[in-house]
Amino acid sequence: MRKNQKAEIRKPEILENYYQVLSEEGFEGASIGKIAKRMNIHPSLIIHYFKSKENMTIELVDLLIKKYEAPEFLQFNHIQNMEQRFQLLIDTIFSFEWSRTIDPGIHFGFYYLSFRNPKIRERYEAMIQRFRNYLIRELDVYQKEGIVKVKDLKKAADIIITLMEGLEFHAHFLSERQPFEKFANYAKNVVLSMLRDETFSSNFAGLMNIRNFVK
Amino acid sequence: MRKNQKAEIRKPEILENYYQVLSEEGFEGASIGKIAKRMNIHPSLIIHYFKSKENMTIELVDLLIKKYEAPEFLQFNHIQNMEQRFQLLIDTIFSFEWSRTIDPGIHFGFYYLSFRNPKIRERYEAMIQRFRNYLIRELDVYQKEGIVKVKDLKKAADIIITLMEGLEFHAHFLSERQPFEKFANYAKNVVLSMLRDETFSSNFAGLMNIRNFVK
DNA sequence: AAATTAATTGAATATTCATTTAATTTTTTT
DNA sequence: AAAAAAATTAAATGAATATTCAATTAATTT
Numbered sequence: 001m002r003k004n005q006k007a008e009i010r011k012p013e014i015l016e017n018y019y020q021v022l023s024e025e026g027f028e029g030a031s032i033g034k035i036a037k038r039m040n041i042h043p044s045l046i047i048h049y050f051k052s053k054e055n056m057t058i059e060l061v062d063l064l065i066k067k068y069e070a071p072e073f074l075q076f077n078h079i080q081n082m083e084q085r086f087q088l089l090i091d092t093i094f095s096f097e098w099s100r101t102i103d104p105g106i107h108f109g110f111y112y113l114s115f116r117n118p119k120i121r122e123r124y125e126a127m128i129q130r131f132r133n134y135l136i137r138e139l140d141v142y143q144k145e146g147i148v149k150v151k152d153l154k155k156a157a158d159i160i161i162t163l164m165e166g167l168e169f170h171a172h173f174l175s176e177r178q179p180f181e182k183f184a185n186y187a188k189n190v191v192l193s194m195l196r197d198e199t200f201s202s203n204f205a206g207l208m209n210i211r212n213f214v215k
Numbered sequence: 216m217r218k219n220q221k222a223e224i225r226k227p228e229i230l231e232n233y234y235q236v237l238s239e240e241g242f243e244g245a246s247i248g249k250i251a252k253r254m255n256i257h258p259s260l261i262i263h264y265f266k267s268k269e270n271m272t273i274e275l276v277d278l279l280i281k282k283y284e285a286p287e288f289l290q291f292n293h294i295q296n297m298e299q300r301f302q303l304l305i306d307t308i309f310s311f312e313w314s315r316t317i318d319p320g321i322h323f324g325f326y327y328l329s330f331r332n333p334k335i336r337e338r339y340e341a342m343i344q345r346f347r348n349y350l351i352r353e354l355d356v357y358q359k360e361g362i363v364k365v366k367d368l369k370k371a372a373d374i375i376i377t378l379m380e381g382l383e384f385h386a387h388f389l390s391e392r393q394p395f396e397k398f399a400n401y402a403k404n405v406v407l408s409m410l411r412d413e414t415f416s417s418n419f420a421g422l423m424n425i426r427n428f429v430k
Numbered sequence: 431a432a433a434t435t436a437a438t439t440g441a442a443t444a445t446t447c448a449t450t451t452a453a454t455t456t457t458t459t460t
Numbered sequence: 461a462a463a464a465a466a467a468t469t470a471a472a473t474g475a476a477t478a479t480t481c482a483a484t485t486a487a488t489t490t
Contacts, residue, residue: 005436005487005488006436006437007436007437010437026330026331027243027327028242028243028331031476031477031478032477032478032479033476033477033478041438041439042438042439042440043478043479044438044439044440044478044479044480044481045437045438045439047478047479047480048437048438052478052479053477053478053479104330105327105330105331108323108326108327108330109327109330111323111327111384111387112242112320112323112324112326112327114387114388115241115319115320115323115324115387116241116243116320124388125388125389128388128389129389132389152401155398155401158385158389158398158401159401159402159405161381161384161385161389162378162381162382162384162385162398162402163377163378163381164381165380165381165384165385166376166377166378166379166380166381166382166384167377167381169326169376169377169380169381170373170376170377170380172326172329172330173329173339173340173343174340174343174344174347174373174376183370183373183377186367186370186373186374187374187377189415190374190405190409193408193409193412193415194405194408197408200404200408219465219466219467220457220458220466221457221466221467222466222467225467246446246447246448247447247448247449248446248447248448256468256469257468257469257470258447258448258449259448259449259450259451259468259469259470260467260468260469262448262449262450263467263468267448267449268447268448268449
């Protein structure tokens with residue numbers, strides 16, 4: 001029995017072109033017709049492979065997540081010097097290259113779509129949770145080495161992610177054509193001082209708030 | 216000579232309904248037809264007032280920014296105790312209510328649109344820069360009072376905004392149904408420890424990076 | 431080489447969309 | 461009350477959309 005061989009070639013091909021049209025024309029302008037025209041194929045061929053546009057969009061999300069999680073990006077196990085390994089992790093996460101793994105416009109677009117489409121939300125949520133868990137595991141290693149002294153590793157990981165995502169925002173709206181690294185380095189310091197501060201806990205400000213917050 | 220009186224009533228009315236349809240149906244589903252049906256008016260009346268959908272969208276952006284910048288939100292001049300005023304500012308910025316000034320879905324949607332539409336981008340950029348300037352002015356006051364010790368006020372303000380926006384992301388993807396305040400308080404501490412740390416500068420980590428970063 | 435299955439195209443559909451132009455109703459001014 | 465202007469509706473347009481079903485072409489298996 002013959003298997004659908006071309007599907008495994010065609011589908012990624014179509015998704016690649018979908019991504020391109022998306023980055024050129026935006027989500028509003030990215031139609032099946034335009035993708036087809038770009039590939040010199042018939043629109044119905046795209047439907048044939050993906051059944052519907054929604055399916056195709058979700059498969060693109062899956063593909064992008066796969067790319068984002070490519071093992072080569074955050075593989076630092078081979079580095080012996082732990083202080084160096086720690087630095088490289090932080091440097092990578094706050095680097096320009098890392099922030100551009102996915103086109104920022106498309107990045108924001110899919111975040112928006114995750115508000116509308118539960119399947120997309122599910123996938124992003126799971127991806128970010130995996131990333132968080134990865135960070136916690138890494139921080140745990142550095143904590144045992146005495147490089148990192150913060151107590152609540154989960155919250156620390158969340159701060160890293162929060163700043164990382166906020167940086168995306170900053171780069172778009174506040175960077176004033178300054179190089180990405182300039183502010184990213186400052187953000188990095190905020191993270192480093194949090195991670196290396198053994199007295200860092202979430203209590204002191206919390207107490208203050210209860211006292212001072214006026215409704 | 217008779218002036219277009221109803222325009223000043225109708226236009227905000229239409230924008231209000233546009234916002235509602237937007238939050239119910241998303242950007243893809245928010246059509247002039249649906250807004251009109253919701254208002255029991257004819258679609259062409261909407262075009263009559265706004266000339267085009269794009270114009271209408273930009274006017275909605277302007278309206279939302281105006282709401283966001285409503286003077287009652289961040290008016291703390293009346294508070295005598297400076298430490299208290301400082302706390303209240305930080306508490307407000309990291310409060311759930313503040314994060315929900317605009318529906319988060321629509322928030323993300325417009326951020327996305329700002330990648331596609333230069334006019335929208337322009338407006339958001341200007342708004343965020345105004346907010347940054349406001350923060351710098353406030354921080355300057357607290358610095359002179361000795362409450363805040365950080366040196367680079369602009370960078371400090373940017374960190375606050377970056378974390379604030381990152382929190383929006385965190386609330387959507389990482390909150391795990393925990394109340395907003397729980398993690399926001401932790402983020403607040405990160406900000407407070409940065410602001411109150413007189414030794415905080417952007418140098419030490421920067422030097423480390425040059426040494427350790429491997430291409 | 432015939433039969434089978436997959437790949438691809440063609441044509442048609444029905445819907446939705448923003449926008450235009452003209453006609454009508456309502457309100458205001460004279 | 462007549463005239464003028466604005467508010468609103470009606471109808472039509474044309475373009476773009478995703479998707480369907482049937483027909484055709486190409487490749488593979490028997």
